Amino acid sequence: MLHGVEFYNETMLRDPSLVPLSRQHHHALVLCVLIDRHLKTQTPAPAVCNELHRQLAAIVEVELLHHFEVEENILFPVARDVIDSPKVIDDLVTQHREIEELASRIERTSGEPQIILLREFGDLLRKHIRTEEGDLFQEIQDKLSVDQLADIGRKIDETLRKTCPMTGRLPWEEDRQ
Ligand SMILES: [Fe+2]
Numbered sequence: 001m002l003h004g005v006e007f008y009n010e011t012m013l014r015d016p017s018l019v020p021l022s023r024q025h026h027h028a029l030v031l032c033v034l035i036d037r038h039l040k041t042q043t044p045a046p047a048v049c050n051e052l053h054r055q056l057a058a059i060v061e062v063e064l065l066h067h068f069e070v071e072e073n074i075l076f077p078v079a080r081d082v083i084d085s086p087k088v089i090d091d092l093v094t095q096h097r098e099i100e101e102l103a104s105r106i107e108r109t110s111g112e113p114q115i116i117l118l119r120e121f122g123d124l125l126r127k128h129i130r131t132e133e134g135d136l137f138q139e140i141q142d143k144l145s146v147d148q149l150a151d152i153g154r155k156i157d158e159t160l161r162k163t164c165p166m167t168g169r170l171p172w173e174e175d176r177q
């Protein structure tokens with residue numbers, strides 16, 4: 001089984017309004033670590049690839065697509081007005097589409113090409129989350145007022161509770177089929 005990753009180290013204080021999104025980032029980073037760890041060898045066993053593929057498909061369906069929607073519909077429009085470089089938002093939205101496209105190509109591929117795409121997916125998702133956590137979220141919580149943060153926090157929380165509530169399990173451990 002591919003689980004048991006404990007690596008996440010919260011080095012910065014996250015405003016409560018953004019914590020639900022940060023928790024989902026944590027889940028996604030667990031998958032990135034699993035991809036890294038299990039696809040290091042040149043020829044990983046097919047069962048390993050199948051399991052990673054299953055985990056990836058589950059996280060995309062259970063959390064990631066809803067996560068992207070919340071960022072694009074609630075967080076990014078507010079962030080765009082306050083951050084120094086709104087182009088960062090454009091780049092992040094482009095990456096959302098690239099991540100979705102990679103996930104869909106992984107669905108349609110197998111063997112060595114799938115391994116290459118899985119690695120690419122892990123690398124892009126990690127880079128994406130680093131930008132959001134390390135730069136964007138920090139800047140948002142530094143620049144928005146307490147009231148603005150509380151307002152988007154409420155909207156984020158309400159939406160995520162409906163679309164992909166936290167259960168304490170990783171997305172691929174859920175049984176929501
Ligand atoms: Fe994002």
Ligand SMILES: [Fe+2]
Nearest residue numbers: 021025071132
């Ligand atoms: Fe995100």
